[in-house]
Amino acid sequence: MENNQTADSEETKSCEYDPNVNQDELIMAQEKQIAEEIKANIAMVGELDDLSSLEREYSNDPVYFSKVATLLPKFSNVRRTRPDGNCFLRGFIFAYLEYCIYHREELTRFKQYLEASKEELFEMGFPKFTTEDFNDMFMEVVTDLEGSGSIDRVEAIINDAGTSDYLVVYLRLLISAHLQKNAEFFSFFIEGGRTVGEFCKQEVEPMYRECDHLHIVALTAALGVGVRVMYLDRGEGSSVVSHDFPEDKDPVIHLLYRPGHYDILYKA
């Protein structure tokens, strides 16, 4: 390397923080290693598993065990998602596309929504060139499912990293757009003195950022798709609390929330 800089002597000090070492790269390298381990061991969306597998998971935890027991009559199966910060969106899009292949009219409606959403994003100032790229991929997937729609196909699409991530990105753009369109309302729920725009840049649009309440409210409202979340945590009471997004819509997707993570649930 012709330009390898020789460190100026005044900059070389043997302290813990060495300004000549690229700290960002060190941190990013470590984060990458953790992410690689998760990636190697857990599918983006796993196979259909019996709900009793959850009971076994908590056989030594009386609180969770008894709460899982209350889920059993209502739900029969679970699909686990990879905990990479995209779990809600990955779980959502898997369950929604699965619903769509059995409800073709919903698939048609969704396709029309996607087509129209592109122009709306452009108008809101999302970069045309890249936004179009993500929209194209989503349209391809939906068109593919219109033809050969099967659960095997959905499994293949969502577990293909490139395609799956593109769908997740586009959902993030839709959430960001919805939050910004309704900025006045959502600004009351944003912590840390940030504007809605800043929140979207930091917590919504980047990949691997976890979705919380706000993201879910925005996504389900934007798409008009009902989601019921079952909250399995150490909260009071012996049953699992549930919440519907949006509140006035019948849920077509059921997700299991455990602190920091979402999996897909199937009704009995």
Add this chain to the structure above:
Amino acid sequence: MSTPARRRLMRDFKRLQQDPPAGVSAAPTENNIMIWNAVIFGPHDTPFEDGTFKLTLEFTEEYPNKPPTVKFVSKMFHPNVYADGGICLDILQNRWSPTYDVAAILTSIQSLLDEPNPNSPANSLAAQLYQENRREYEKRVAAIVEQSWLNFQDEDEGEEMKKDT
């Protein structure tokens, strides 16, 4: 094999050719679309004016979900550029958005040149001089601007020779 990352990089390249942004240029290396060479021209009316700074961009298959690794190859003197050429810029780290493309990355770096962020110094001397002794800072910048031309000539000659063979 065409992966989403490669497909997207081809589109990025096409767009750079059809609609080139002012003051930056970039192209994939001949043998590997995942590694790009780029040039940023120092913005007018700044100490970096007339500089021709070379950079490399290294993409992974996770692009555009994750940012490329961007480094200055030309010697740089800037509060947010590490000694190894690495760049401390939020959009290349925790504020990366998949909606950024190569053009957006390079124009962001170009504006960083004259708008350093003294809160995250990667070069403490540059950060200190920028805040406390602007004249000395500009002198140092002028030196790397001149150096950027020299590097450029060397490389150009090298590339031309390759083309001849």
